[in-house]
Amino acid sequence: MFANGFIGPDTLSVKDLPWQIHWDKDKCTLCGRCTAVCPVHAIELGVHRKRLVQTPPVGELARKHDLANVFQVFYGIRQKTDPAHACVGCAMCSLVCPNxxxxxxxxxxxxxxxxxINRGGYPRRRGGRRNVPEQPPGGILDRIKFTRISMLTDPALDAGRHEFELRTLLGRVLPPEESLRLYREQGWVPPVREIYPLIIGSMSFGALSPAMWEGLQMGVAYLNEELGIPVRICTGEGGCPPRLLRSRFLKYVILQIASxxxxxxxxxxxxxxxxxxxCAVEIKYGQGAKPGDGGLLMWYKVNKLIAAIRGVPTGVSLPSPPTHQTKYSIEEAVAKMIQSMYMAWGFRVPVYPKISGTSTALAVLNNLTRNPYAAGLAIDGEDGGTGAAYNVSMDHMGHPIxxxxxxxxxxxxxxxxxxxxPLFAGGGVGKYGNLAANAAALIMLGASGVQIGKYMMQAAAGCVGSESDRCNICNIGLCPKGITAQDPRLYRRLDPEKVAERVVDVFLAFDTELKKIVAPLGRSTSLPIGMSDALAINDRSAAERLQIKYVV
Amino acid sequence: MCRLFCITSDQPLSPMTAVKALDVMREGHDGSGVGLFLTDLAGPFEELKGAPILSGIFTNDGWMRLDHFMMNIGFIAKYRSSIKVSKSPPPGVPRRDIYLIRAYEYPEDWEGLSESEIRHRLMLIRLQLRQMGEEKEDMIVYSFWPDVIVLKEIGDPMTVAEYLQLDRKDLHARTILAQGRQNTNYAINLYACHPFFIQGVATMTNGENTAFVPIKEFLMSRGFPGYIGYNSDSEVFTHILHYALNQLGLGIDAYKHIITPLQDQDLADHPNGPFLKQLKHSCRRLIIDGPNCVIGCLPDKTCFMVQDRKKLRPGVVGGRPGRYAFSSEICGLDAAIPDRDKSKDFQPMHLDTAIVAPDRLEVKVCSQMDSLDLTL
Structure with missing residues (x-):
């Protein structure tokens, strides 16, 4: 500490920060790329003064020259300790460093x-995911095993060669008696879509950069039109680009309406x-990452394009209300909102609500069962991600999926x-990388399909975020990979074509893995929804809670 | 794997015909049990057409409880076929007090009831007896229905058949379903032995039903009292058929569209495409996914065989006008109907339903690609 230094109650040292930047002077070329790329300016050029103790040769000691102290200057980096510039651990500096x-x-x-991190009385806000690392070996979904393997009682099916039809239905399916009666009487039957059980969940235009959105849409279009895999993607609450609305690709899109x-x-x-x-309309009543809180697009990201599509002025924060302001009861919500959305498309498009995981989900579901228009229920668990939320909501609110x-x-x-x-499950699916196993476990627990968001960002675009609070700055538009940034200088780092290629890779690999799970269980022609006799876990209380087998 | 055999003939046959056919296929089953379904009965039961026949196994106490119960609800015993067995059963066969096959006269107050009400009440009585039996473990009731006898026992089929003297005149029937093996996938239980029966519909199955739990949950949640049991994963095949015929009013040609629906491409080109698509969606929970061959008999004595979507199980149908048989293996067919034109033997494939109508004149094969006989 220099004599004229200052220590306040909130003065932090580098050691007090979650991330310390290790820099090797010997290898550094002083190119400056790290300081240029750092999204939060955690590092800056450091000019350091250094004393060298140089001992003169023995013979020259007698001359009494004062050569022992030599003061030199060297250049390097300095890590800032101001909370606004605390390193977020994204490691873009490592990525660009040539040495x-x-x-x-x-x-x-x-x-x-x-x-x-609450200066000015503002609690921490961030993007990303729940910062509550699970104990190894992962979350509950990762620990569920598939134990009912067909062998001698039945030939196991061949994941590589047999015929498979791994589709799910999105839309209200009527009981067989009712369905056939309406067929005979030519009555209205609720629209039903046959779709792939892995859905790209709602990530809005605005939360995501234009490059990311375009890449996802291109990937989905390719999967549908070239590979015949009926993958669907939800828009999130941010509207939909006008050209997409008027294109044939709209049929692969689930439009979301939120508060x-x-x-x-x-x-x-x-x-x-x-x-x-x-494909459908999703009415968002809640989000797993921040249950009971509305959507939030912070002002950093509301540029001209986003503002135009959303119909708002530029540069203002866009907090959606936590509830739909015109609704006071679930009956009203179902009757008014679901039915009027049906009416907009002539009763040809399924409309379903999405709620955050909650212990009141059963009350919602029971109400939906009584309404023939409810086309499904999507439930987003506590491990869902978000572009922006209060830290406290993300880490402490919500219900496991x-x-x-x-x-x-x-x-x-x-x-x-x-x-x-049909029930659709989301929130933390594949958060430890086991996408197919997690999805299959949820399907066998009773989900008709699974929604993923963060997994696509990580797998298709290289998001560096993690459950242990790495990066997580999606909210301020500084995404170092350009996934959630709205600044062209950042999002041009992301090539939409490459994102699309990765989307296709992810789905093809997922498809193979899903077959590798269901084929040994003897399932191929219908998705094993609710096939809980195939599941087991080595945790007695979890087994009891989920009504699956306990194995050790 | 178990072996199945079904024979339908215009001349009454001894159940031994079917047991012998099972016996020649013994390499394919472990001989751990036998189940028989007899209908279109000959002999004394033929004269009692319309009278419900109770078949089951009873202890002496159970028998008394049965008599008491039946008397209380007004059923009067009309005819009894007694199977007198020796005190020491052959190895592998448990000792039982009474194998009962008894025809009853309807109570007087049932007169004037509609056909469907009678059918419903008969089923409820069977279920009640089954429940009573399960409480005290003194009765096992397989069927209570006019013109139907069901027999099931643990042990080698041939040994059991000889021990129970099945070659008797009063057990002769024109349509016989036989299966040789106890179930393997779930706990050993006589109720888990095929063929399964509900309100005139009987089926037996080869293979494991991998979608058992979701299908069971669907059937049990229909609110229909007969959809219970499920000691075997194959019992749902019988109940799905019953559901299709009775609740949905569909024919046997639609059964395969429920359990193994066509894929999208084929549905798009199908003459009944829109109907089948709707059926596929609403009956999605009844799709079977295992390797299964189902042989069954409908209330009108039509016999049929269907295979799973991938045709992973053996099955053949053949015969001559007047006598046809469905068998897991050709040797079973050879044993029962040697004098047939073997070139006309048919092995149903993944799209086929092979049907022999009650007139027993021919084998009709209906493909899932054909248009349906819909009376919608």
């Missing part, structure tokens, strides 16, 4: 930053010019309506 001379390392103890109604002016105006109906979906499915079984209202 591998810099890397952020996680502190060896709990950081002190968390006590000071801010952003982008719906544009959608309503495009209705007469639509060539195709959208596994038991929530299981309770809902078993409740439907009790009333005899299993799969009539």
């Amino acid at each position: 591998g001379s810099i890397i952020p390392c996680r502190s060896d103890e709990a950081d002190k930053l968390k006590f000071h 801010g109604y952003f982008g719906w002016d544009e959608i309503i105006h495009a209705l007469p010019e639509m060539k195709e109906d959208p 596994a038991s929530n979906i299981r309770d809902c499915y078993l409740n439907l079984v009790k009333v005899g309506q299993q799969n009539e209202i």
Whole structure:
């Protein structure tokens, strides 16, 4: 500490930060790329003064020259300790360093930053995912095993060669008696879509960069049109680009309407010019990452394009209300909102609500069972991600998806309506990389399909975020990979064509893995929804809670 | 794997015909049990057409409880075929007090009831007896239905058949379903032995039903009292057929569209495409996914065989006008109907339903690609 230095209650040292930047002077070329790329300006050029102790040769000591102290200057980097510039651990500096001379390392103890990241009285806001690392070996979904393997009682099926039809239904499926009666009488039957059980969940235009959105859409179009895999993608609450609304690709898109109604002016105006109906309409009542809180697009990201599509001024934060302001009860919500959305497309498009995982999910579901228009229920568990939310909501609010979906499915079984209202599960699917195993576990617990968001960002675009608070700055538009940035200088780092290629890779690999799971269970012609006799776990209380087998 | 055999003939046959056919196929089953379904009965039961016949196994106590119960609800015993067995059963066969096959006269107050009400009440009585039997473990009731006898026992089929003297005149029937093996996939239980029976519909199955649990949950949640049991994963095949015929009013040609529906491409080109698509969607929970061959008999005595979507199980149908048989293996067919034109033997494939109508004149093969006989 210099004599004229200052220590305040919130003065932090590098050691107090969650990430320390290790820099190797010997390897550094002083190119400056690290300081240029750092999204939060955590590092800056450092001019350091250094004393060298130079001992003169023995023979010259007698001359009494004062050569022992030599003061030199050297150049390098300096890590800032101001909370606004604390390193987020994204490691873009390592990525661009030509010599591998810099890397952020996680502190060896709990950081002190968390006590000071509320300057001005604003609690921490961020993007990303829940920062609650599970104990190894992963979350509950990762620990579920598939134990009912067909062998001698039955030949196992061949994942590589047999015929498979791994589709699910999105839309209200009527009981067989009712369905056939309506067929005879030529009555209205709710629209049903046959889709792939892995859906790209709602990530809005605005939350994602234009490059990321374009890449996802191109990937989905390729999967559908070239490979015949009926993958669907949900828009999230941010509207939909006008050209997409008027294109044939709209049929692969689930339009989302949420409490801010952003982008719906544009959608309503495009209705007469639509060539195709959208796949479905998702009404968002809640989000797993921040249950009970509305969507949030912070002002950093509201540029001219986003503002135009959403129908708002530029440069203002866009917090959606936590609820749909015109609705006061679920009956009203179902009657008014679901039915009026049906009416907009002539009762040809399924409309379903999405809620966050909650212990009140059963009440919602029970209400939906009584309404023939409800086309499904999507439940987003606590491990869902977001572009922006209060840290406290992300880390502490919400309900795990596994038991929530299981309770809902078993409740439907009790009333005899299993799969009539398809349940879609989301939130943390594949968060430890085991996408197919997690998805299959949820399907066998009772989900008709699975929604993924963060997994696509990681696998298709190289998102560096993690459950252990790495990066997670999606909210301020500084995504170092250009996935959630709205600044062209950042999002031009992301090539939409390459994203599309990765989307296709992800789905093809997932498809193979899913077959490798269901084929040995003897399933191929129908998705094994609710096939809980195939599941087991080595945790007695989890087994009891989920009503699956306990194995050790 | 078990072996199945079904024979339908205009001349009454001894159940031994079917047991012998199972016996020649013994390499394919472990001989751990036998189940027989007899209908279109000859002998004394033919004269009692319309009278419900109760078949089951009873202890002496159970028998008394049965008599008491039946008397209380007004059923009067009309005819009994007694199977007197020796005190020491052959190895592998449990000792039982009474194998009962008894025809009853309807109670007087049932007169004037509609056909469907009678059918419903008969089923409820069977279920009630089954429940009573399960409580005290003194009765096992397989069927209570006019013109139907069901027999099941643990042990080698031939040994059991000889021990129970099945070659008797009063057990002769024109349509016989036989299966040789106890179930393997779930707990050993006589109720888990095929063929399964509900309200005139009987089926037996080869192979494991991998979609058993979701299908069972669907059937049990229909609110129909007969959809219970499920000691075997194959019992759902019988109940799906019953559901298709009775609840949905569909024919046997639609059965395969429910359990193994066509894929999208084929549905798009199918003459009944829109109907089948709707059927596929609403009956998705009844799709079977295992390797299965199902042989069954409908209330009108039509016999049929269907295969799973991948045709992973053996099955052949052949015969001559007046006598046809469905068998897991050709040697079974050879044993039962040697004097047939073997070139006309047919092995149903993944799209086929092979049907022999009650007139027993021919084998009709209906493909899933054909248009349906819909009376919608």
